[in-house]
Amino acid sequence: MSAHFIKESDFKAFVSALIKAKPVYGPTAKRSKFVFSRLESPEQLRLDYDVTLLPPKKLFFPTSQDLVRFDGDKFEACVQPEEKILFGVHFYDVKALDMTDLLFREKNPDWNYLAHRECTTLVASSIQAVAPRAFWGSVGREVQPKGHDAFLTKIQGGFVYEPRTPKGEALLKHGAFGKASDEQVAEARKANDDIKKRCPQELKKPSASIARKVRAAFDDETLWDKLAEDCFSCGSCNTVCPTCYCFDVQDVWNVDQKSGARTRTWDACLTREFAEVSLGAGAHENFRESRGERFRHRIMRKAVYLNEKLGGPACVGCGRCSSACTSDIADPVRVIEQIVKA
Amino acid sequence: MAKPKVAFFDFACCEGCQIEFTNYGEPAFLELIKHVDVVEFREAMSEKTKDPIDIAFIEGSFTREGDRARLEEIRKRAKIVIAYGQCATTAGINALKNHTADYRKEVYGKDAGMPHLDSQKAQPISAVIKVDYNAFGCPVNKVEVLQIVSHLLHGKEPVIPDYPVCVECKRRETICRYEEGDHCMGQTARAGCGAPCPADGIPCEACRGFVSDANQAALKKALIQKAGFSEARAEGKSRMFTANQRGDAK
Numbered sequence: 001m002s003a004h005f006i007k008e009s010d011f012k013a014f015v016s017a018l019i020k021a022k023p024v025y026g027p028t029a030k031r032s033k034f035v036f037s038r039l040e041s042p043e044q045l046r047l048d049y050d051v052t053l054l055p056p057k058k059l060f061f062p063t064s065q066d067l068v069r070f071d072g073d074k075f076e077a078c079v080q081p082e083e084k085i086l087f088g089v090h091f092y093d094v095k096a097l098d099m100t101d102l103l104f105r106e107k108n109p110d111w112n113y114l115a116h117r118e119c120t121t122l123v124a125s126s127i128q129a130v131a132p133r134a135f136w137g138s139v140g141r142e143v144q145p146k147g148h149d150a151f152l153t154k155i156q157g158g159f160v161y162e163p164r165t166p167k168g169e170a171l172l173k174h175g176a177f178g179k180a181s182d183e184q185v186a187e188a189r190k191a192n193d194d195i196k197k198r199c200p201q202e203l204k205k206p207s208a209s210i211a212r213k214v215r216a217a218f219d220d221e222t223l224w225d226k227l228a229e230d231c232f233s234c235g236s237c238n239t240v241c242p243t244c245y246c247f248d249v250q251d252v253w254n255v256d257q258k259s260g261a262r263t264r265t266w267d268a269c270l271t272r273e274f275a276e277v278s279l280g281a282g283a284h285e286n287f288r289e290s291r292g293e294r295f296r297h298r299i300m301r302k303a304v305y306l307n308e309k310l311g312g313p314a315c316v317g318c319g320r321c322s323s324a325c326t327s328d329i330a331d332p333v334r335v336i337e338q339i340v341k342a
Numbered sequence: 343m344a345k346p347k348v349a350f351f352d353f354a355c356c357e358g359c360q361i362e363f364t365n366y367g368e369p370a371f372l373e374l375i376k377h378v379d380v381v382e383f384r385e386a387m388s389e390k391t392k393d394p395i396d397i398a399f400i401e402g403s404f405t406r407e408g409d410r411a412r413l414e415e416i417r418k419r420a421k422i423v424i425a426y427g428q429c430a431t432t433a434g435i436n437a438l439k440n441h442t443a444d445y446r447k448e449v450y451g452k453d454a455g456m457p458h459l460d461s462q463k464a465q466p467i468s469a470v471i472k473v474d475y476n477a478f479g480c481p482v483n484k485v486e487v488l489q490i491v492s493h494l495l496h497g498k499e500p501v502i503p504d505y506p507v508c509v510e511c512k513r514r515e516t517i518c519r520y521e522e523g524d525h526c527m528g529q530t531a532r533a534g535c536g537a538p539c540p541a542d543g544i545p546c547e548a549c550r551g552f553v554s555d556a557n558q559a560a561l562k563k564a565l566i567q568k569a570g571f572s573e574a575r576a577e578g579k580s581r582m583f584t585a586n587q588r589g590d591a592k
Contacts, residue, residue, distance in 0.1 A: 234508035
């Protein structure tokens, strides 16, 4: 598909037209940080964001989501997908969405996620500001971002817009686009290549060698206990992670004690009660009782266990976990460095 | 099936958690009492009962040996006992007195000699009787209490969170207090409140107490290294609501 160009001065009108056509979600400012939220005006769109607090996954897999509503013997599914445009997603989050797409689709397709995902037009955008803990320039190099409908790149005087699917092409009619010149396409390519060298942190080794080393450290209990010494088991690293997808399901009754909902809520394997299971007759056991075991499990999930299925590590280098960890022990780059050293 | 009989009792507390039970608003409260028969509740009615009850909500801490018999008597005729509010679950704020040599003089001055002030160590009611479920918080979260009641009415185990408040802050995209140059204790505090305080720019004070495996050493370290607290302030900071759960509990 060919590349298009829109002038900076025409860009606002393009976003306004999109907002008129469909609900548009994009990065917006929340005091000193950024969040994906529904745009009411083009001025709210902050394509100069570094990273958002939660990844865009929340639009397809909300933090808390009703699955079934019931009333006495009657019940109905709650999937009510909204045709929408998700605008301005960085390539690392595109990679993560591609992973959750696969994980929710395999075996029993999860329509509570997929229905929301499939009616979304996903427009990726170039990175203009680098987050303080980002390492997307070096993690999982073998995994290419895919699953987006178009890619938007900021260049001198405007944006290059490259549709990848008919859905992405369909947005062209909303803006004053012209054909992008070869120079403009080359400038866009260079911008997207150059930014990858600007991450403050870097994984020095390829994914496969990291995976081997991390797996080999599995039985080194002293190491894991040491890495997790200051862990609060607060699940912040899980909750902000774009590739985490565990959830808990609970029934909640309304005050009439007849109607209610079956709701799923994001879960976090770093919390102590995540691995607590019933043994019947009121007894229970926890199969990951220590902080070290839980810490190890997360690193294994991100660097080892899913690699074969996903074609690379289940980590995209957004650095959200590193920023979210109060004890500052979650940073995958530092953890992997210490494991490799040990 | 007859409506389950529900009764409220109080020990050392402000009775604020019971007041919380009257704050559902009229439509919800009137709906709720279609499903439970409130037989004793001194905040809202004058009747009392000596009959067997299905669910006993007990607010307040055990602070006087003289209260033991009354607690045991309630336990004997209640099918389910719920420790209601932080004073009942961990002795909450009341347990601060356990760390004060002469609380009577310090707090009550010239009235220190009044006989009802003569109390001993503040303890959760579980120190005296078996407690089936805990409704944490100062005050309790009334939405959660309603869920506990609903689950019991449907014969299901109530689901009471035992993970830190950070989970709830992150879910609602609250900017961390530490990121804003402040302090917080949400990393060790039991969630279930929905984390309203940090969302309003107020640090979590752990009013639902610690989670059951709170990393107290790491909390102290974070308060010193990230919030710039002095060693002494960091050491004592969490005591307000967790005096009975800390490493130095009396």
